[in-house]
Structures are given as C-alpha cells and as structure tokens.
Amino acid sequence: MLEVMICEDNKVHRAKLKQLVENTILREKLDLKIAICTENPKEIINYIENNNRTGIYLLDVDLKNNINGIRLGEKIRELDSFGYIIFTTTHLEMSYLAFKYKVEAMDYVIKDDDDFKERVNSCILKSYNTYHKGRHKEDYITINTDTRVINIRPSDILFIETTGTPHKIRIHEENRQIELYANLKDIQEKLTSNFYRCHKSYIVNKDKIEEIDKKYKKVIMINGEECYVSFRYMRGLL
Incomplete structure (x- = not known):
C-alpha cells in the first residue's frame, strides 16, 4: 500500500x-x-x-x-x-x-x-x-466499494475470509485488514492460481503459508494469523 x-x-x-x-x-x-x-x-x-x-x-x-x-x-x-x-x-x-x-x-x-x-x-x-x-x-486488482476504490496487490494478501455480516468479507494483509461487501467466489475469480479455496469461509494464499496443521485442520500464515481448512479441501491444499 x-x-x-x-x-x-x-x-x-x-x-x-x-x-x-x-x-x-x-x-x-x-x-x-x-x-x-x-x-x-x-x-x-x-x-x-x-x-x-x-x-x-x-x-x-x-x-x-x-x-x-x-x-x-x-x-x-x-x-x-x-x-x-x-x-x-x-x-x-x-x-x-x-x-x-x-x-x-x-x-x-x-x-x-x-x-x-x-x-x-x-x-x-x-x-x-x-x-x-x-x-x-x-500486479493489482481493483475493488470498488461505496466509499473507496481499493487497489490491492495479490501478493500482499495472506488470506480472505467471510465475516459475521452477510455478504461482507475481510481481506488480510500483513499490516492491515480490509472489509468490504463482496463474496468469496467473485474475489477468487480475480486472483491468481496460487490462491486456494480451503474452506467455505476462507481463501488462502499458498505462498504465504508458514505451516499446515493437519491434526487441527488449520493453516498458520507467515505473520502468525490462522485460518481453517475443511476436511474435503485438505488433500488439495497439501
């Protein structure tokens, strides 16, 4: 940014x-x-x-x-x-x-x-x-919201998750988080092949993974943040 x-x-x-x-x-x-x-x-x-x-x-x-x-x-x-x-x-x-x-x-x-x-x-x-x-x-994708035009470089993204608010997602970078109204499917279509839908609520950047915990089905990112992997998507991630 x-x-x-x-x-x-x-x-x-x-x-x-x-x-x-x-x-x-x-x-x-x-x-x-x-x-x-x-x-x-x-x-x-x-x-x-x-x-x-x-x-x-x-x-x-x-x-x-x-x-x-x-x-x-x-x-x-x-x-x-x-x-x-x-x-x-x-x-x-x-x-x-x-x-x-x-x-x-x-x-x-x-x-x-x-x-x-x-x-x-x-x-x-x-x-x-x-x-x-x-x-x-x-390198950039552009996302339009009601109040901002946000330019995001995919290589800066750690993972993307849904929030508790319907149709609202949260994009995690190392030094900031961005919330906006969108759905994971639409965002995934704009991303490169190194992004993987590992859970119904998460898309993860495989290049930013520090560790995969197979026992507890979670991914630890390079900054220590965690997201989850569903059983059906674990094999594809590995």
Missing part, C-alpha cells in the same frame, strides 16, 4: 498539510493513508528503514534540524528508490540543491503561492496514479 509521510517543522503548517492530504484522500476516494506526520526527519528515516514501503513524501526544505529537507530527500532516495518526493518551502532559490544532491523530486511547491493546495493535490494524484497504473500495474 502506498503511504504518505510528512515532515514539516512548523506546527501550524504541518497541521494544514495533514488536513490537505486527508481531504484529498477522502474526496478522491484514494487507497492511501498518512503513515507519519512529524517535525523530526529521523522519524521518517527510521520508519522507512523498518517498513518496506513505497511512499509519497511531503518535505519542508528548511527544517529546524541538523538534517534539512534536501538532505532528508537524499536519504529517502537511497532507501526508497521509487518514492515520490515533493518539497514545500518559502525559499525557491534553494530548489537547485534538489538537483545537486540528485533527489529526483516530483515538484517544488512554494507555500505562499495561491495555487499551493492545487499543486499538492495534483502531486498526490499523479503519484497515486503512476504507482498503480504504471510501474505496479500488472
């Missing part, structure tokens, strides 16, 4: 930028989330190092820190080569530094400009569309 990370030292500007991103996500029904919003560039670096994700980064250039926004962008580029970096600043004259340090920024947006909101919104949408329709297009 694509995530948004914000680094801005000014508390007021940080709150406004966060609200701007949240409004864009809601208005455009984007499958995005703000993973971190901070004044500390080291928090951004630590998060990227501990989470193997591609991100959209909104970085203030003039951070009141020993690491400025350009240097932070340089470090981000080392850790996330496909990330989308957008600089925000009041100092247009510093834009040349982004080229000097080979940050490959998407845009350099001036905070005081009248079109600041439109420019940030445009960058987020362009990043999102490029991520899903370009480099990663071949």
Whole structure:
C-alpha cells in the first residue's frame, strides 16, 4: 500500500498539510493513508528503514534540524528508490540543491503561492496514479466499494475470509485488514492460481503459508494469523 509521510517543522503548517492530504484522500476516494506526520526527519528515516514501503513524501526544505529537507530527500532516495518526493518551502532559490544532491523530486511547491493546495493535490494524484497504473500495474486488482476504490496487490494478501455480516468479507494483509461487501467466489475469480479455496469461509494464499496443521485442520500464515481448512479441501491444499 502506498503511504504518505510528512515532515514539516512548523506546527501550524504541518497541521494544514495533514488536513490537505486527508481531504484529498477522502474526496478522491484514494487507497492511501498518512503513515507519519512529524517535525523530526529521523522519524521518517527510521520508519522507512523498518517498513518496506513505497511512499509519497511531503518535505519542508528548511527544517529546524541538523538534517534539512534536501538532505532528508537524499536519504529517502537511497532507501526508497521509487518514492515520490515533493518539497514545500518559502525559499525557491534553494530548489537547485534538489538537483545537486540528485533527489529526483516530483515538484517544488512554494507555500505562499495561491495555487499551493492545487499543486499538492495534483502531486498526490499523479503519484497515486503512476504507482498503480504504471510501474505496479500488472500486479493489482481493483475493488470498488461505496466509499473507496481499493487497489490491492495479490501478493500482499495472506488470506480472505467471510465475516459475521452477510455478504461482507475481510481481506488480510500483513499490516492491515480490509472489509468490504463482496463474496468469496467473485474475489477468487480475480486472483491468481496460487490462491486456494480451503474452506467455505476462507481463501488462502499458498505462498504465504508458514505451516499446515493437519491434526487441527488449520493453516498458520507467515505473520502468525490462522485460518481453517475443511476436511474435503485438505488433500488439495497439501
């Protein structure tokens, strides 16, 4: 899943930028989330190092820190080569530094400009569309709900299960769960051959199985979650 990370030292500007991103996500029904919003560039670096994700980064250039926004962008580029970096600043004259340090920024947006909101919104949408329709297009399935358009990469799915609510399913990934109204049969038709209907209530990604417990008829996934296998489907799974 694509995530948004914000680094801005000014508390007021940080709150406004966060609200701007949240409004864009809601208005455009984007499958995005703000993973971190901070004044500390080291928090951004630590998060990227501990989470193997591609991100959209909104970085203030003039951070009141020993690491400025350009240097932070340089470090981000080392850790996330496909990330989308957008600089925000009041100092247009510093834009040349982004080229000097080979940050490959998407845009350099001036905070005081009248079109600041439109420019940030445009960058987020362009990043999102490029991520899903370009480099990663071949891997994604798209699910439309009443409130969101969700792009899911099958290789991220551990298993899918029915819920206690009629016609509602839950998709399990390692770091999130998604609930939506659908049925397992329709979802299975969109999935690749490594997915197996192991129970009337479960579809499992065989590539994400850590262990099969034949005695208790259950599957343990790589993150420790469990799902069940019915007797009639155990042989096919094995």
